[in-house]
Amino acid sequence: MSTIAIPNSTAMHHDDHSHAHHKETFITKYIFSQDHKMIAKQFLITGIIMGVIAMGLSILFRIQLAYPDQSFPLLEVLLGKFAPEGRLDPNFYLSLVTIHGTIMVFFVLTAGLSGTFSNLLIPLQLGARDMASPFMNMLSYWFFFSACMLMLSTFFIESGPAGAGWTIYPPLSALPKAMPGSGLGMTFWLISMVLFVASSLMGGINYVSTVLNMRTKGMDLWKMPLTIWAFFLTAILGILSFPVLVAGVVLLIFDRSFGTSFYLSDIYIAGQAQANEGGSPILWQHLFWFLGHPEVYIVIMPALGISSEVIATNSRKPIFGYHAMVYSLIGITVLSFIVWGHHMFVTGMNPFIGGVFMITTLIIAVPSAVKTFNYLATLWRGNIRFTPAMLFAIGLVSFFISGGLTGIFLGNAALDINLHDTYFVVAHFHLVMGSAAIFGMLAGIYHWFPKMFGKMMNAKLGYLHFWLTFAAAYLVFFPMHFMGLDGVPRRYYAFTEFESMSRWLSVNKFITWAAILGATAQVAFLYNFFSSIFFGKKATQNPWDSNTLEWTTPVEHLHGNWPGEIPTVYRWPYDYSKPGHEEDFIPQTTPLSETMSSNLPHDFEGNEEAERIQEKWNVEHHNINSTEEVK
């Protein structure tokens, strides 16, 4: 098969291509595939499986929190010595929390989200035959896959998986004597993370170079759909911040294995004073959060991009304030590099710097607010089709608001003193980056499933899935705010030791049952997803009447995306319900000359020749300003 993407499309090339097509074997097509659509599917399905695993872990520790004194023999059968007497071991509880966070943040919401939709949509929405470097793209997936396997394998280590929290703050993570979860499991965690970052960098470089170099004719930057803008900026964020994490991780590996003292100083543990002197645990926090904070935007921005596209398409309206949306994404991208210190207000960092970080942090709320208002304005006077994707996109907006607002509390250094490391934080980020991002991902899956698999998903099961998940997410995370306000710290194995905390037991039970409901609801999704791949209704070419380029490709996939020439783009992607046009959408490939009745002055971007032709046409057709008609 041809291993190189065909940058420009000539009939010759295309013929070569279809000949090569027949030689594909199972291995080159489904396993070591270099086709961006297949790689996207690989990322997606791996991401879904990892997501289900991480959700399962969360149910395990939720059961512990709801029934701290109860024994569940089943747990002992499943987990062996990690749950002696049917009760979770405190150290294993911390491992569960750690691995749940790691998998969700990195493997599901970074790789599963960006990996899937950047790979799928960048070439398809920009009009490229494939990614800039398909081979590197394939490597990116396999590095990711190895990272996943390595992370999961730690459950089979005697001392258990890494357990120092997903932020693995040293010295806890650096000293195997401090907890079992800092033994071999932590070594594996670190190696897995290095592989993951390698994967993410290869992906990111590919996305950026494809966006910059391989757009089809007419697709200038300001005609790109917001999805692409989001993926593009996300990739830049990742490229600039992930290497810092690797640097931090490598130093931690040195501290753990080679006796250096980057993060360690003045430690006395297990009856022995350690030789390390001169290091600082705070250094790790700086390095970690220099990635860690952009990371939460790496997670949420693709979700915002997807929801922009889904909301515009299904409201049958142009996204409100396209330019403002792009500029706010750019603003978030830039600002996200200078806010990391808000995770460290009470870590002993110089309080004055804390004040500075607080100012930058609250500024970043402005572009986020603009995005929210623009979503609302897009829905206003729309003609909303409630596809499951649209439901999830609206759900995202709701979570983004609720979770974003609590960020204003946490970004305020003074308020953070009492909220830091409590359940308020857990509630905040599970809404704003957990639930919102996963809803963005689900919206994307429902919306582009027809593009990925050529089949439709069952809409009614989608509705069921949405309403159960939406309700469950709020039921789980809303009460947590109040626990946080009562000073209940996160990562506590049980709240039985404190009278003030044990009165939250009934709330904890409620949360656990809501979480179980939410988890069960995902069965509806999983069944829908996997059965629709094989038995779903066959999709039409453009099932959502969408404007973007991916819907001009044939339903049956082919390597190279378009059978003939790559289409040319003439307009922005959001000409929905344009007055004067008969249908409520005009694909990007429709030239202005075919839509004389609906062209608006700014469509011509100052092209005088075109304006003159339009004026002439208007006079000939006695065209009344058509906006009036629609009202």
Place this chain on the structure above:
Amino acid sequence: MDIKKYMNKKSLLSLFAIVGLSLQQVMAQAAGVAEGVDKNAGLGMMVTYYLLMFLVVCVFIGIVGKVLQVYELTKQIQGKKNGIAWDKVNGVFFAIALVVGLYGAYWSYTVQGAQILPEAGSEHGSKIDSMFNVTLIITTIVFVITHILLFLFAYKYNYKKKRKAYFYPHNNTIEKYWTIIPAIVLTVLVLLGFFTWRGITNVSKDQMASAIQIDVTAHQFAWEVRYAGKDNENGRKNYKLIGSLNGLNNLGLDLSDKKNYDDLRVTEIVLPVNKSVRFTLGSQDVLHSFYMPHFRVQMNCVPGMATYFQFKPTVTTAEMREKTNDPNFNYLLYCAKICGGSHYNMKFAVRVVSEKEYESWFKEQKLYVTDDMKKEYQLAMKDNVVANDKNKIALNN
């Protein structure tokens, strides 16, 4: 999909066979465990029971789905439009979700909100509380308004075939407003927060010196608290001395520093009301977080680096018991930074009392450096004279 090639009956059957066999094996194993231990006897039954229950729910949902499908099909056959208008149904669901959700939020605010921390027991804590209230009011207003708009739009503008959406790509004036207004509100919050924060953390040298000095050392999984004694200065520590003096020196006090000799060892933090206290925090092993939520106090304990928190308690424990109407109320210190297996159980008692009570309590506290320690230290110093070089090693034991 080409993958369908691989989905023929044979491969499906073999897949089922594999899954079935492995399930059987797992069950056998579970049964093995069950035979060995009596308490696991009903386990298989229980799992089967729950699985069956789940299957019943699935079948029920499937049946409902089929009924809906049949209903829609018959409608279509009768020539009516596509049966159920799902756009409308979902729109109505959003309206319901709005009402139920807002009521739920209100319920949560009032019922669960009543369970949160009582008003702050410290001077700066009251400032934090009023800051919190301002932020809460602003965010709640935004939360309610945006959700009303979001869900009402979803309800009101659901799809109708005849209608066309309003083409409204942008409006620079509106966009300017909703960029500038949040920016102004946030600026106000930032300024308020910044000054509150500086007020808490920026303590002048005089204030530092006049406060009661308390030194807290965290380790897995307890707190060691040392009051500065008469000179109001804590003596030097060195982590290499921890466990020296025959194991008596649990903090690694450097006995060559005379300031150590009047320091007090306490089992409870007792603070006089309306007097500043300055905590110097440290850790012997991993990160811990010194968290006293009732005072709105939190600061991490970092090995190798001292951190500080100075504040003034304003409400005594007795007064707080009255205020909260809870005779068992106690101020608490616990750990808020993940620190290992028993992170969840690092309690230390805190009591705020009148100045008089404090004085009498203070007098009763024992010295940190006991006579035994002094003896050991003198012994070690003798060795020191004999073999000056070995001294460090001796102290390290």
